Amino acid sequence: MSSYAAPLRDLRFVLEELLEHRSLRLPEYQELSEELVTAIIEEASRLAGEVWAPLNRRGDEQGCRLENGEVHTPTGFAEAYRAFAEGGWNGIGSDPAHGGQGLPEVVASAVQEMWHSANMALALCPLLTAGAVEALAQHGSEELKSRYLEKLISGEWTGTMNLTEPQAGSDLSMVRTRAVPEDAHYRLSGQKIFITWGEHDCADNIIHLVLARLPDAAEGNRGISLFLVPKFLVDEQGRLGKRNDVSCVSLEHKLGIHGSPTCVLSFGEHEGAIGYLVGEPGRGLQHMFTMMNAARHKVGIQGIGVAERAYQQARAYAAERVQGRTPEARGGRPAVLSEHYDVRRMLLSMRARLESLRALALLSASEMDHARHASTEDERQRAQQRADLYTPVVKAFSTDQAVDITSLGIQVHGGMGYIEETGAAQYLRDARIAPIYEGTNGIQALDLAGRKIYRDGGAVLSGVLDEVAACADALTAEAQLADLGVSLHQGVVDLRRAVAIVLARGDDSDALQALATPLLALTGHVLCAWQMGRAALIAQTALVTGDDEAFYRAKLASADFVLRQWLPIGRAQLAAIEANPGVLDEAW
Amino acid sequence: MSSYAAPLRDLRFVLEELLEHRSLRLPEYQELSEELVTAIIEEASRLAGEVWAPLNRRGDEQGCRLENGEVHTPTGFAEAYRAFAEGGWNGIGSDPAHGGQGLPEVVASAVQEMWHSANMALALCPLLTAGAVEALAQHGSEELKSRYLEKLISGEWTGTMNLTEPQAGSDLSMVRTRAVPEDAHYRLSGQKIFITWGEHDCADNIIHLVLARLPDAAEGNRGISLFLVPKFLVDEQGRLGKRNDVSCVSLEHKLGIHGSPTCVLSFGEHEGAIGYLVGEPGRGLQHMFTMMNAARHKVGIQGIGVAERAYQQARAYAAERVQGRTPEARGGRPAVLSEHYDVRRMLLSMRARLESLRALALLSASEMDHARHASTEDERQRAQQRADLYTPVVKAFSTDQAVDITSLGIQVHGGMGYIEETGAAQYLRDARIAPIYEGTNGIQALDLAGRKIYRDGGAVLSGVLDEVAACADALTAEAQLADLGVSLHQGVVDLRRAVAIVLARGDDSDALQALATPLLALTGHVLCAWQMGRAALIAQTALVTGDDEAFYRAKLASADFVLRQWLPIGRAQLAAIEANPGVLDEAW
Known part of the structure; x- marks a missing residue:
């Protein structure tokens, strides 16, 4: 059976180094220390790894039963859920006025990834509760709130x-x-x-x-x-x-x-x-969208979570399974799978994409924190606009990638991956729902193309792309990272070109639909590449001081993969964006 | 429940127009008329659609049972298999000396696609039998052959x-x-x-x-x-x-x-x-590879078959399911899914890729026919080299695409796609084995990069690329297809560049492994685009005469998609091929 250990080092890298704990510098969180955040994440990782993760296969095998109108969840789920609620994890992002922990969204998101890695089916329960909390807190009467909110936040209900x-x-x-x-x-x-x-x-x-x-x-x-x-x-x-x-x-x-x-x-x-x-x-629809927007971000996190679990299992299997030999140049001795470069390619592809998706999802969460708590209206509005722009990308791009990453996890296992007892297949089966619910990924793409780009003339995205371009310049200025900078810059050029096409065609909703999904993919690629470009700059600097060298070297390899091997595939979406939508006119 | 109707029109297009029935012009097949081939294909489509296809869901639900050493297959499978054997379908490609029908591989392949669409699980039984027949016919003693071959070919065993x-x-x-x-x-x-x-x-x-x-x-x-x-x-x-x-x-x-x-x-x-x-x-290994090479081609066909079924079900669902409205410009009335351009994009992506994969797989089968039966040794050798080159591509590229296409089929269904009773999910679950067995797709990629390209200095592929380039020129010369020609030509340039990298790095087996999978993807994209480029030229001419206009217009749309939207994604693999394999050096 596969075990799960939360990617604490990478989560800390994103929170501390990539985001520089910017949410903690908001007045709202001035009493929250970096040390406390670390302690919280480590504590969550124990519950996720020790209590939730071991139930994951059993939950898949047993499933749920309906008898006389009662639903029986898999053995152990009720206890695991109660341990979670009693630990205060359900309300970590909720308002302290109603018993929540009031932690920043960026911290809550980091923790949520762990629940989805450990046990995606069980983690859906608090995901839905959080949506109900959000809708009730924002739109419910004082009476409804006083009667229901506290117990929803505690997880008792x-x-x-x-x-x-x-x-x-x-x-x-x-x-x-x-x-x-x-x-x-x-x-x-x-x-x-x-x-x-x-x-x-x-x-x-x-x-x-x-x-x-x-x-x-x-x-x-x-x-x-x-x-x-x-x-x-x-x-x-x-x-x-x-x-x-x-x-x-x-x-x-x-x-x-x-x-x-x-x-x-x-x-x-x-x-x-x-x-x-x-x-x-x-x-009702507007109020429900309050729930759905928060839930969309969380479903993106879910995709990352289940794909991380698939990656961990594939990596562990590849490190153990002896198959074939190393090349003669490396001794020609019996080799484990992860010594073969085709397998390494699969593992790096899984890890690098995950790291970039995680960085983007947590960036988006940090914008949500600023949208709520930044000091000035201008800052709050700017952060809200960015969170709104990122949300459909985090939802759709993370979940599409999760399907691909979990499928690759099966492939690493060879024939064993197709056997249910191995567990690798479950991750693909679980992940496959995420591009569908909380608004299909096609709906997310329309939201991005129409409401988030066309409606403001591309202004918010253009501001983001200015920062991406600055990151590309910074990379280009570093001799060892210059190629990454060149590649990132090309991504910016392509996405700007795509935005121009959206603006030119946006009045025609058929034409917008025709390009929306490839546009979302291109946007996801460029935003992820941006985060890994920033990560590369940090890693390059860190290597000079020499601490934790293995981590930063691996991070540079991930960044190299994302910027130089994966981003070009995203850029190739431009061809579909530029295509004449008339090719879709025929009757089906 | 989804029904299945074999894509007879497209199969005939590939056999008659794209391949110009070139296998039928071999001396071996001089008594086989085009009319007879059509009759055979239509007859097979009835058994597949009426007998095998209705059992597909039940086979998935019931599965197989082992009791006291006996395996019980799903209800109806034994009868359906016997109807197949008694109809003479098991041995349609086998030697008439042992009771086979002796039909060309290209016809047998066209028919095989139907069995896999109708019922992939059941179709595996004759797929394996065919491998045994091949090994026995080529390597068995006369005594073994006389005792076993006839009943294996008839399908009685x-x-x-x-x-x-x-x-x-x-x-x-x-x-x-x-x-x-x-x-x-x-x-x-x-x-x-x-x-x-x-x-x-x-x-x-x-x-x-x-x-x-x-x-x-x-x-x-x-x-x-x-x-x-x-x-x-x-x-x-x-x-x-x-x-x-x-x-x-x-x-x-x-x-x-x-x-x-x-x-x-x-x-x-x-x-x-x-x-x-x-x-x-x-x-033993060499003899077994006789079986595996034939089986690899068949597994590629299998991927196409299961993906075709997924496409048919998605298209039927999208044509029925009312959801949302058309844009105001198109009346703002209630719409079925397939009126939405994002859904059309998914359907076209499924269909166009399938058509291109089918064309490549049947081209490869026709090379096998020429490898066996062409008049001169030179012709036979040239055809064998091409079949050898195409086989790993047909196996791996078709099955990787099958996983993606069947997954997209789920997405077209929205939430219903995730419910097992709908049947869409089964196609993904079934398809997922195909990139694994008969040599994982990673193994296929190594075969392509090492044995099929590096070993002969890229000569065979280079000859093929000369023909692809000629096709690109022909497209460029047609005003309405010129953009397709430009795109195809870029694909040729990129694949030639990739071959040069293989030749430069081929001594280092780690470096070859690192680029093998992206190389196979690029090769598959270019070969598929070539076939669709040829299809576009034929369709453009056919439209002048005006018969069957809907088919040829749809074919042009498929070709446009493959050459202008899909090929660029394949070309983006060049970045991974060019990447420094050192990025994979870190310990895993």
Whole structure:
């Protein structure tokens, strides 16, 4: 069985050296020391490695069972979840006013990666709860907040997002679930599908956030409101009352994340499920997007997490498995897999991409911290714009890469990778959901091309690219890194050209759709290469002082791979961006 | 449930227009008419679509069971296999002297694609039998041939390849299974793993071809011999006798191809399994490679087959599923998925790549036909060299692409793609084995870089590239295809540069390993683009006459995608080929 050890050295490199702990310099976090952050990360790594990770295979094998409306999660999941909640991990990024730890998003993100590496199926539970917390904190009434928020933040209760219906997937304007007013609450009826952790045995209550329509609601998006529907009703003293009229009628049989119950939830089969309006009527979609934006970033982190686990297992296997011999020039003796250069190429490709994706995801998290807590409105706005720009890239690019990296992890194992007991295949099966949920990666690409680039004339991205170009110049000025600088500079040129095409074609939504996915890939490549360019500069300097030489040499190899071997593949997306969208006109 | 209709129009395009039925002009096939080939392909498509395809999901769900040493395949598999054997499909490419149909490899390959689309797990059974037939026909004694070959060719009996042992995967020099001479036969003992269709209930006998060592054998590769070990002994009249001492001791629990029993076979647990030497002692590996080379081509076809099925299902789903609306410019009305340009991009990417891979695989098959039957030794040798060059590319590039295409098929389905009942996920799970078995794709890349390019100084590939360049010139001369020609020409330049690097570094096997996989990808891209360039020229001419306009317009769109959007991604592999292999030197 594969073990998991959190990549503490690389996480610290990103937080301390690449980001220079910039979130800790915000006034909000002045009492948080670097030492405390390190201690937190190390503590989390123990729970992840020792408690969550060993359950990962079992969760896949056992899956979840639905019996008499009760969902039984895999053996050990409930205890592992409770250990997590009792350790205070659920609310580490949440508001201290409601019992959260109030840590910066960048630290919370670093910790979240570990949960997803250790046990992606179980980690989905707090991921969804965090979305519910966010929506409730921002849009819920004081009464709803006082009754529900604290227990959601502590993890004593968990949360869900109820969006999808059989006829309403990516297009939520088709939602049909109804909410009828009654006294101080509403009665909901309808069916929701694909509800992650919609029913389970790991917590005492489950708080569903549900999109539904009021009786007199307009058609389309503007007729949708957001409701809170608890599994067990909660009285004014916070005590659990009777079971609400919501039930799990079936579990999906999925490719992966078997330990995560994906439920069909039926609301109001009897008297109607009691629900409470969250925020304003008709603004349900906007309120839900509050949850989804945070969740999108977290799904990107999830992709990194599961791919990191796949990498660790592949690396360990390659270091042990004897197969073939070294070349005669290296002695012609029996060799382990990782002595073969084709295998090293696979391992470096996995590691280097992961390091670059991690750096980008944590950069994005640090912008979220600044968007909330920077001293001036200008700084907050600038940071928010950058976080908004990065979010679809972190979600889609990290998860697309996660599918590829976990697949490569299978390949490193050869035939053993195809045998389920090895565990390598599970990572691919688990990872494959991430490009789909929380908005498919195609939706992320449209968001990037339309809302994040076209709408502001490319201004925010252009500002970022100025910094990327400066990084390229700094690399070019270092003799040993000059080639990396040249390559990064070419990436900047290509992405600027792509932006010009977006601006020229943006009025035509078909043309924008046709280029959106390759545009997102190119953007992801350039942003990742930027982070690795910065990492190379730091590593080059660190090697002069000589501490931790192996780490910095490996970091330089990763940077070399990302900038000189991987970025060109991203740049090749420009051809698809430049292509005439008319090639897609034929009827299908 | 998804249905399957063989891509008859495209298969005919490749056979008739792209290859101009060149195999049929060989003297060997002078009695075979184009009409008969068409009739054969249409007949096969009925069996594949009506009998094999409906069993595909059930095979995945039921899998195989081992009970008291007997393997039970999924319900319906035995009948479907018998219908196939009785229809004469098993031996369509085999020697008529032993009851085969003696059809050209290019026709057999076209038909094989259908079996793999319809039911990849079941299609593996005849794929392995074909390997056994090949090895026996080329290396077996007359007695062995007369006793076993006819029933293997008819499909009444099936064949297996027994190479892998727990300690001997890609490196077969580590094989430990022993063969001790006794009278006119040998007694074998040892354990073999990953034996596809090693035991089953679809045929009366199973003929195992087994790598083992004689008692006095040398260590390493030269000590390995090839043996034939029947499940039931066969007497001189061809009647089945007693059970041989070989048994299935367990079935692997795999990511996919659940309908294909992957066995651990134990030879000689009691008195020793009776086996017969095939070919010369100590030349077992060479003889086995006879099987593997044919099987490698077939595994490439398999990748195309399973990806074609994934494409058909994605296209059908996208044409039905209503989600979102068309842009206002196109009416702003409810739209099916395939009206969205991001979905069209995915569908075109799947289709165009498939068409190009199919064209390359059938080109390679036609070279095999010429290698066997061309009139002059020169022609035969030239064709063999080309088939040898193409084989690792067809195997590895088609199967790597199959993994990506089947994964994209899931993405087209959105959330439904992740639900097993939809069937889309099965194609990815099934496809994922193909880059691993019959020599991992890394092994294929080493074969290409070392044996197929470095060893002859790049001469054979250079000859091919001259033809690719001529195709690029022809495209450039057509005003409407000129951009495609420019792109193809750039591909030629890049691949020539890559060959120069191989020749410069080829003495250093580490350096060759470091670039082998990107080299194979670039080669695959250029060869596929060449085929689509030729297809574009044909389609452009056909459009003038005006018949079947929709097909040729779609073909032009596929060619445009392959040459202008996909080839640049292949060309970007040059950066990895040029990279300093020293970046891989660090210890792992």
